[in-house]
Amino acid sequence: MSIQELNERSRAVFRNIVESYVQTGEPVGSRTLSRLPQLDLSPASIRNVMADLVDAGLLYSPHTSAGRLPTQLGMRLFVDGILEVGNLTEEERIDIKARCIIEGRNIEETLSEASSMLSGLSNCAGLVIAPKKDSSVKQIEFVRLGIDKALVIIVTANGMVENRAIELPVGLSDSALQEATNYLNAKLSGKTLQETKSEIQRELDTHQVQIDQLTQDLISSDIASWGGGETLIVRGHSNLLQNVQALEDLDKIKELFDTLEAKKERMKLLELAEGGKGVKIFIGSENNLFSLSGTSMIISPYQNSQDQIVGAIGVIGPTRLNYARIVPMVDYTAKIIGGLLD
Structure with a gap:
C-alpha cells in the first residue's frame, strides 16, 4: 500500500496516531484524537477511520486497550510517505562538527566520539563501523x-x-x-x-x-x-536498555548486542549501508538482525576522498524513533567523518 491510496481523512488520522506514538509510545484513542483541532472529527468518525486502518494492516490494538498503535507496515508507510525530515540548525551543525574534529585525535578516537555523540543526541545507541582494513x-x-x-x-x-x-x-x-x-x-x-x-x-x-x-x-x-576486518564501535547501550519493561525484551536487546559483536554481522551491517548513497532506515523485522529485538536502525555510509565507502555510522533504537530529527543528524555526521578521511 502507498500513502496515496489513503484518502485525506485517513491520512490525517493515521499521521496523528503515528506522531503521538513517536512522542509517547502509548496507544491513541478516538476521544483523544477528536480533541485535536487539526482533525475536526467526531470520535465516531475517527473510530470508523481507525477500523479501516486496522483492516489495511497499518494499525493494531495492543492488549485490551481502546487505543491504537502503528504496525511495522504502518511505520514503514509513515517513514516513506509522510515523514518530513527536519533540518539541523546552524548551532547543531557547529556542535557536531566541533565534537568530531579535534586536533591531535586519531580517526579511531573520532569515530568513538561520533558514536557517543549520536547516542547522546538521540537517546539511543550510537554505532560506527570503522573503515575496512583492506586499504593499502x-x-x-x-x-x-x-x-x-x-x-x-x-x-x-x-x-x-x-x-x-x-x-x-x-x-x-x-x-x-x-x-x-x-x-x-x-x-x-x-x-x-x-x-x-x-x-x-x-x-x-x-x-x-x-x-x-x-x-x-x-x-x-x-x-x-593485523588488519583483521571491520571494527564495530557501539556507545549508549544503556539508552536502549532503560526503556525495556519486560525481562523477555531485555534479553532480546542483550542478544542483539551480542550478535552485533560477531564479525559476519558487522559485515552485514556494512553491506546494508553500502546499498546506495544516503541514509537508510530499517524498521523491526525488515532486517533479520533486528527482528527479535523489535528495534530500528538509521544508518548512513561514509566515504573517503576517493568516494569509496569505507564505513558506516548510525543509531539503533525503538521503532518509535524520532526519525525526523535523527536522520539529518546521522546524515551530517557521516559527511563530517568522510571529510576527515584522505
Missing part, C-alpha cells in the same frame, strides 16, 4: 614502549591509523626493531596487509629475507593479527 598501507612503524613491549602504528591510504601494543621477543634490540620496520615498509607500501601476509610469511619460512632470527620472530608472531 601507507606506512608502518614500531615504537618501543619498554623492554618487552612496542606500539605498532599502521597508517593506511584512506587515512586510518591503527595503533596496537605487541609483545617483543626477549632481547630484541632497537636496531632489530628498525630492521623490521624497514622490511615491512618495503613489502607493504602500496599494498594491503591481506595481499602480502602470505608472501611475507613464505619468505620468513624459507629464510629468503636477510634479517636476524629475533626480527623474524617479531614479524611472524604478530603479522597474522
Whole structure:
C-alpha cells in the first residue's frame, strides 16, 4: 500500500496516531484524537477511520486497550510517505562538527566520539563501523614502549591509523626493531596487509629475507593479527536498555548486542549501508538482525576522498524513533567523518 491510496481523512488520522506514538509510545484513542483541532472529527468518525486502518494492516490494538498503535507496515508507510525530515540548525551543525574534529585525535578516537555523540543526541545507541582494513598501507612503524613491549602504528591510504601494543621477543634490540620496520615498509607500501601476509610469511619460512632470527620472530608472531576486518564501535547501550519493561525484551536487546559483536554481522551491517548513497532506515523485522529485538536502525555510509565507502555510522533504537530529527543528524555526521578521511 502507498500513502496515496489513503484518502485525506485517513491520512490525517493515521499521521496523528503515528506522531503521538513517536512522542509517547502509548496507544491513541478516538476521544483523544477528536480533541485535536487539526482533525475536526467526531470520535465516531475517527473510530470508523481507525477500523479501516486496522483492516489495511497499518494499525493494531495492543492488549485490551481502546487505543491504537502503528504496525511495522504502518511505520514503514509513515517513514516513506509522510515523514518530513527536519533540518539541523546552524548551532547543531557547529556542535557536531566541533565534537568530531579535534586536533591531535586519531580517526579511531573520532569515530568513538561520533558514536557517543549520536547516542547522546538521540537517546539511543550510537554505532560506527570503522573503515575496512583492506586499504593499502601507507606506512608502518614500531615504537618501543619498554623492554618487552612496542606500539605498532599502521597508517593506511584512506587515512586510518591503527595503533596496537605487541609483545617483543626477549632481547630484541632497537636496531632489530628498525630492521623490521624497514622490511615491512618495503613489502607493504602500496599494498594491503591481506595481499602480502602470505608472501611475507613464505619468505620468513624459507629464510629468503636477510634479517636476524629475533626480527623474524617479531614479524611472524604478530603479522597474522593485523588488519583483521571491520571494527564495530557501539556507545549508549544503556539508552536502549532503560526503556525495556519486560525481562523477555531485555534479553532480546542483550542478544542483539551480542550478535552485533560477531564479525559476519558487522559485515552485514556494512553491506546494508553500502546499498546506495544516503541514509537508510530499517524498521523491526525488515532486517533479520533486528527482528527479535523489535528495534530500528538509521544508518548512513561514509566515504573517503576517493568516494569509496569505507564505513558506516548510525543509531539503533525503538521503532518509535524520532526519525525526523535523527536522520539529518546521522546524515551530517557521516559527511563530517568522510571529510576527515584522505
